[in-house]
Amino acid sequence: MKQGTKIALGILAVVLVAALLVGAYALFGPKGTDGKKTVTITVVASDGAKTEYSVKTEAEFLKGAMDEAEGLTYSGTDSDYGMMVDTVNGERADYAQDGAYWAFYVNGEYCNYGIETQPVADGDAFSIEYTPAE
Amino acid sequence: MMVATLEAVKFSLSFLANVELVTLFLILFALCFGRETYFAVGIFVVMEGFIYGFGIWWFMYLYIWPSLVTVTRIFRRKESMWFWVMISTLYGLTFGFFCSVPYLFVGGLRTAISWWIAGIPYDLVHGASNAVLAAVLFYPLRKILRSIAERIGIDPA
Numbered sequence: 001m002k003q004g005t006k007i008a009l010g011i012l013a014v015v016l017v018a019a020l021l022v023g024a025y026a027l028f029g030p031k032g033t034d035g036k037k038t039v040t041i042t043v044v045a046s047d048g049a050k051t052e053y054s055v056k057t058e059a060e061f062l063k064g065a066m067d068e069a070e071g072l073t074y075s076g077t078d079s080d081y082g083m084m085v086d087t088v089n090g091e092r093a094d095y096a097q098d099g100a101y102w103a104f105y106v107n108g109e110y111c112n113y114g115i116e117t118q119p120v121a122d123g124d125a126f127s128i129e130y131t132p133a134e
Numbered sequence: 135m136m137v138a139t140l141e142a143v144k145f146s147l148s149f150l151a152n153v154e155l156v157t158l159f160l161i162l163f164a165l166c167f168g169r170e171t172y173f174a175v176g177i178f179v180v181m182e183g184f185i186y187g188f189g190i191w192w193f194m195y196l197y198i199w200p201s202l203v204t205v206t207r208i209f210r211r212k213e214s215m216w217f218w219v220m221i222s223t224l225y226g227l228t229f230g231f232f233c234s235v236p237y238l239f240v241g242g243l244r245t246a247i248s249w250w251i252a253g254i255p256y257d258l259v260h261g262a263s264n265a266v267l268a269a270v271l272f273y274p275l276r277k278i279l280r281s282i283a284e285r286i287g288i289d290p291a
Contacts, residue, residue, distance in 0.1 A: 003214070010220035014265075017227050018258065025254040028247075078151050082256075095187045110241070112248040133187055 030117045032060020037122040041069050043088055044129040046100070051089065062104075062111070062118040062126060074128075082114025085128075093130050103131040136163050136174035141181060152256045153263040157222050158271060160199060164206035166279040168290035175199045190240065194233040201232070210290065215272045222268040227261035230254065 041053045053069040063083070066072055076085040085102050086094045093100040104111040104118070105127040111118050136159075143155035163171040179195045186192075202225060209217070230253035237246035283290060 006214075007216050010216060014220060014223050014227070014261070017224060018261065021227060021254050021258060025251060028251050029254065030252060078149075095189075096185070099187075112245065113252045117252060133189070 030061075030113050030119050032119050033121060034058070034060070035122075037065075037120055037124070039065055039120055039122070039124045039126060041066065041072060041126045041128065043072065044127065045089070045091055046093070046130040046132075057120065059120055061116055062106075062120055063115040065120050065126075066115065082116045085115065088128055088130075091130065095133055100130060100132045103129045105129065136167065136171065137177045137181065140174065140178045144182075150263075152226075152260040153267075154260075155267060155271075156199070157202065157225055157264050158268050158275070160202050161206045161218055161222065161268075162272070162275050162279050164203045164290075165210055165276065166283045166290055167288050168207070168210075170288065171203050172200060175203055190236050191233070193236045197235075198229070198232055215269070218272055219265055219268040222264040223261045225261075226264035227257055229260050230257040 036056065036058055038054065038056050041055060043051045043053075045051070051071075053072050055065050055069045057065045057068045059065045059068060066074060073087075073089055074085050075087045076083045078084070085104075086092055088102055092098060093102045095101050104115070106118065107125055108127075111126075113119075140156055140159055143159055147153050147155060160171065160175065163174060167174075179192070179199060182195060183192045205221065205225075209221070212218070230250050233253075234246040234250040237249045
């Protein structure tokens with residue numbers, strides 16, 4: 001086989017895989033919903049203290065709802081899979097320094113997405129829990 | 135030397151999400167230093183666990199990096215840079231898919247698929263950045279590493 005044909009086949013393989021990924025994401029990726037929603041966000045600190053926020057929001061994704069929760073503060077760093085939240089309400093849970101992390105749950109189940117892409121639906125109960133690493 | 139290089143290049147680009155040189159260096163190490171690369175990748179994976187914690191991602195590292203070395207060993211006779219650019223790109227594009235395997239055991243098929251789908255935008259960036267880095271750096275780095283391998287008498291076969 002000629003070198004040019006091999007290169008063309010290689011490019012075709014890459015484009016095919018990329019197109020499959022784009023298609024899968026478009027079909028099955030996280031989708032926010034329009035409209036007003038009321039959700040709760042509960043922060044569970046390292047001492048077990050719970051702080052609950054009731055948020056009325058039009059945000060499609062969790063980050064927007066967190067930004068609108070009055071009194072809730074958070075910060076983090078960019079990671080391979082979006083923002084990695086390491087500090088919530090002034091309490092840091094950084095694995096390297098604290099041996100702990102902030103775990104995110106929606107309706108009792110572990111969130112599959114980062115906060116920028118975790119969809120928000122009316123009535124959702126989110127929980128952000130200080131979790132010591134095992 | 136290989137482990138130190140892997141750790142250094144990983145740390146140096148860690149501020150850029152999904153842009154990494156570990157893929158390219160592992161391919162080049164496997165091409166220039168042969169089976170020795172398995173030892174290096176083993177130590178690298180254990181060190182990553184001690185540095186960043188032994189989370190679920192660590193179990194992905196147990197097979198995802200050695201698999202790349204194995205694929206490279208299989209095709210080690212391929213000299214064309216474009217072949218290795220293609221391998222690097224496909225590796226980046228499918229990284230999330232193969233990394234989702236541990237979630238099959240943790241949360242089942244649905245969790246694994248959701249996790250993979252959520253990471254697709256990052257896989258696309260990973261594939262594109264791997265392509266650019268391999269296209270730019272493959273030849274010069276291979277030249278340097280081959281001369282080192284020759285100097286210390288390593289036969290990559």
